[in-house]
Amino acid sequence: MSQDGTGPHVDFEIDLTLEETRRRAAVMAALEPGWDPMAAMRAEEAAYDLLYSGLDERQRETYDMLVATGVLPRRKSGRAAD
Incomplete structure (x- = not known):
């Protein structure tokens, strides 16, 4: 039985190490x-x-709002965005 009692519970595990190495x-x-x-x-x-x-x-x-909220990094001064 599963933890909530509704049916069988099977643990499923996969090791992605080999796939990451292949990638x-x-x-x-x-x-x-x-x-x-x-x-x-x-x-x-x-x-x-x-x-x-x-x-x-x-x-x-x-852009400034996105930088302030941490969505975008601030471009260093002296760059084209300034």
Whole structure:
């Protein structure tokens, strides 16, 4: 019987360690030999700078609200979003 008495209760457990290892190996295999993680991070930062640049007053208020509530990180000053 289950804990609430309505029927059989079966414990089900799965270890995802092997699947996570396979997933990580597949990601690494899919990366090109010349992949540069630092260049990818710089490009991502540049994309965020561009995304938050040129905001009008209402968009800036929304952005500031999202930063204040912790939804978005504050962009460092000197970036395109400032």
